[in-house]
Amino acid sequence: xxxSICRSINSSPLFFSGNxxxxxxxxxxxxxxxxxxxxxxxxxxxxxxxxxxxxxxVSVLDQDLEYLSxxxxxxxxxxxxxxxxTLQRPDTDFGxxxxxxxxxxxxxxxxxxxxxxxxxxxxxxxxSIEGSMVTLSKGEWMGxxxxxxxxxxxxxxxxxxxxxxxxxxxAQYYQDYVMKKGLQKNFRCGTVVTSVRKVSAExxxxxxxxxxxxxxxSLWSSNEKSTEVFQVDGFFKTMEGDKELFxxxxxxxxxxxxTYDNPTWLGVKGENLSYVYHQLxxxxxxxxxxxxxxxxxxVLIVGAGLTAxxxxxxxxxxxxxxxxxxxxxxxxxxxxxxxxxxxxxxEYHKVHQMMKEQTAACAGPYECYISLPEHHxxxxxxxxxxxxxxxxxxxxxxxxxxxxxxxxxxxxxSFLPNSGVDLAIDSDQPVSSKRNPxxxxxxxxxxxxxxxxxxxxxxxxxNFVRFVQGGALAAASSLVKKANKNPP
Numbered sequence: 313x314x315x316s317i318c319r320s321i322n323s324s325p326l327f328f329s330g331n332x333x334x335x336x337x338x339x340x341x342x343x344x345x346x347x348x349x350x351x352x353x354x355x356x357x358x359x360x361x362x363x364x365x366x367x368x369x370v371s372v373l374d375q376d377l378e379y380l381s382x383x384x385x386x387x388x389x390x391x392x393x394x395x396x397x398t399l400q401r402p403d404t405d406f407g408x409x410x411x412x413x414x415x416x417x418x419x420x421x422x423x424x425x426x427x428x429x430x431x432x433x434x435x436x437x438x439x440s441i442e443g444s445m446v447t448l449s450k451g452e453w454m455g456x457x458x459x460x461x462x463x464x465x466x467x468x469x470x471x472x473x474x475x476x477x478x479x480x481x482x483a484q485y486y487q488d489y490v491m492k493k494g495l496q497k498n499f500r501c502g503t504v505v506t507s508v509r510k511v512s513a514e515x516x517x518x519x520x521x522x523x524x525x526x527x528x529x530s531l532w533s534s535n536e537k538s539t540e541v542f543q544v545d546g547f548f549k550t551m552e553g554d555k556e557l558f559x560x561x562x563x564x565x566x567x568x569x570x571t572y573d574n575p576t577w578l579g580v581k582g583e584n585l586s587y588v589y590h591q592l593x594x595x596x597x598x599x600x601x602x603x604x605x606x607x608x609x610x611v612l613i614v615g616a617g618l619t620a621x622x623x624x625x626x627x628x629x630x631x632x633x634x635x636x637x638x639x640x641x642x643x644x645x646x647x648x649x650x651x652x653x654x655x656x657x658x659e660y661h662k663v664h665q666m667m668k669e670q671t672a673a674c675a676g677p678y679e680c681y682i683s684l685p686e687h688h689x690x691x692x693x694x695x696x697x698x699x700x701x702x703x704x705x706x707x708x709x710x711x712x713x714x715x716x717x718x719x720x721x722x723x724x725x726s727f728l729p730n731s732g733v734d735l736a737i738d739s740d741q742p743v744s745s746k747r748n749p750x751x752x753x754x755x756x757x758x759x760x761x762x763x764x765x766x767x768x769x770x771x772x773x774x775n776f777v778r779f780v781q782g783g784a785l786a787a788a789s790s791l792v793k794k795a796n797k798n799p800p
Contacts, residue, residue, distance in 0.1 A: 330568025331430030331499055334769035334780045336486055337456050338566060339495045341788035344423035345458070347372045347399070350415040356403050359383060364413065372399070372414070373789045378755045391754055393774055393782030400457065401778070416458045424795050427560075429503040429546070433483075434490040453778040454482050456489050464488065505546040505727050508565055510762075513539050516561060542764065546727075564794070566766040566787060567725075567750070574722045578614065582692030588715045592623050595716055599630050606631040608713040610682075612698055614689060615718040616640055616647055621663040623716055624681070628666075633680040635710055637687045637700060642668045689717075720746070723771055735761050749773035756790035757783045766790075 348371050349364040363380055372380070381391035388394050402410040428434075454477060455461035461477065464485050490496050542565045547555040575590035577583055589595075595611065598604045604611060613623050616638035627634045640647050642664075649664035667683045690699040690707065697709045722744050725732035736743045737751045739761075750767040751760045757772055759765045768774070768783040 330566065330570070330768070331428050331432070331434045331501065332568065332570050332769065333456065333486065333777045334568040334570075334774075334784055335428050335430065335566075336434055336490060336495070337781045337784035338568070338768065338788055339426065339428050339490075339498050340457060340493055341373070341784055342424045342426050342791065343493070343495055343498065344418055344420045345493070346417050346419050346422060347414045347457070347785075348417060350413050353411070353413040355398070355413050356410065357384070357398065360398070371417075372785070373792050377786060377789055381755075388774065388776075388779040388782070390772075390774055390779060390782055392757075392786040393779035396782040396785045397778050400781075401453070404453070414457070422792065424791060426498055428495075428499045429505060430499070430501055431504060433501055434487050434496075434499055453776070454485070456486075456781065459489055459492060461485055500548065502549040503546060504549070505544060507543070507545040507727050509543055509729060510540050511543045511561075513541055516541070516543075564764045564766065564791060566768060567771055568768040569723055569725070570770050574724045575717070576720045576722060578689055578717055578719065580689050580691055582694070583717070585692050585694065587696055587713070588692050588717065590717050592619055592626070592716065592718065594714070595623055595626060598714060599626075599632070604632055604713050606633075606680075608632070609696070609711050610635045610680075610713065612637065612689075612710065612712045612715040613718065614638070614716065615720070616649075616667075617718065617720060618648060618660065619720075620716075620718040621649070621660050623718055624663050624666070625659055628681065631680060635682050635684065635712065636667065637684045637689060638667075639686065639688055642683075642685050689715075735759050735765070735767070743771065745770035745773060745775055752783075755786055757787045758790060 349368045351368055355361040355364065360380070360383075367375065377392050377395065381395035384391060384394040384398060386394045386397065388397070397404075399414050400412045402413060455464075465477070465481065468481075490499060541561045541563055544560040544562060544565065545558070547557050550556055577590065582588070595604075610633040611623075611627055612635050613620055613627070614637045620636070620638070624634055624636060644650070647664075649660055649667075652660055654661045666681055667685065669683075670681050671683045671685065684700060684702075686703040687700050690701050692698050692715060696712055698712050698715060699707055699709050701707045722742060723732075725743055728735070732743050732750065733739055733741070735750045736748045738748050741748045743750055750771050752758060752767050752772045753760060757766050757768055759767055766787045768787060769780040772783055774780045774783055
């Protein structure tokens with residue numbers, strides 16, 4: 313089925329379940345939009361300025377990214393992420409508003425045919441987040457190349473609240489970006505990928521091989537032809553709700569699936585009971601249905617990250633009683649609240665204050681909330697009783713109305729052989745954006761264990777929108793060099 317689609321994209325770079333910011337940015341760069349150093353602009357980093365002046369006529373995509381990014385420091389471990397970020401927002405970490413030193417040229421002859429496959433509309437997981445939620449990052453850090461988010465918001469006649477944006481605005485911005493930049497022809501929404509594996513070119517049917525060969529001639533230099541290609545299987549969801557199967561063959565595949573798919577489970581007894589949930593949306597739904605309210609038993613919230621904080625704020629707003637359980641000490645420097653400036657994040661500072669002042673041992677000023685630091689869940693019972701244990705081994709039972717386990721999420725890579733474990737830095741552990749990302753070359757984002765396979769965004773350890781774009785730049789630079797499209 314869909315053979316016309318299969319044939320038209322053979323031998324194209326391909327990224328799927330990946331139409332979030334990473335996928336959109338890479339599509340922009342592969343569509344012939346090319347960044348050059350803007351003549352007569354001045355970057356505040358003098359060494360980088362000198363390097364940029366050495367070859368202003370050569371696009372950043374065609375330059376040596378390792379050389380350009382050497383010596384840069386900032387809030388990311390990725391040198392290319394720091395490079396692309398500082399080229400677009402030169403002094404943003406110091407509160408400055410210096411203009412980008414990049415000039416964007418559309419050079420259609422340099423475009424590389426590709427397809428972006430995703431379950432949702434362009435914007436990925438941003439469409440799954442409750443619309444009124446406010447972003448952690450500054451609004452201007454959520455923007456993609458050559459369409460500043462603030463400018464887009466001004467056109468909507470709205471401003472940023474405390475320099476931050478709502479999830480609804482961000483999701484809409486990413487959709488608009490795809491339309492404004494003319495990228496929509498590259499996007500297929502409502503798509504689920506079920507398998508990605510390498511196959512020998514000989515095993516492909518003669519008909520498909522002929523198409524692959526024809527496309528290869530136009531894209532790749534003859535000495536780079538591969539004896540192996542990736543076979544990508546999956547299905548489209550049709551308007552009628554049917555599943556339409558497809559198989560695609562590609563020499564390069566880009567993974568940009570994010571980590572929103574698989575919420576982390578505690579692995580305790582009773583966690584699969586119907587009143588235990590792993591997503592914030594369950595609480596919103598319960599409030600809508602009036603199944604929890606001011607008179608109900610407390611809601612148990614497990615976790616000490618920002619999603620748990622969002623759940624606490626939501627419950628507090630609705631006057632719903634909360635028992636908050638987390639493993640760390642309140643003063644632990646690793647706790648995200650201890651890393652956020654109070655003035656920029658007043659609501660998270662409020663949650664942190666509640667965590668400190670309203671423990672079970674010491675009643676504080678906040679009604680309907682109890683904080684239990686250095687505790688963990690032992691089990692959930694069928695009678696909606698939850699057993700908790702403190703650091704000294706003391707156990708206590710609490711009657712609750714529902715439980716929200718909000719301790720992070722992991723990517724769903726079940727479509728890869730061995731769920732992608734062999735690609736991770738520690739190949740004995742599952743892939744995790746924070747603890748065990750996919751092992752990639754820092755200047756191409758190509759997987760070290762599988763040539764032709766690229767990983768972007770949280771899969772490669774980049775967790776903020778402002779920094780995932782560097783991975784897209786690195787991958788685009790590598791793919792453009794492979795395709796040999798008019799190199800300098």
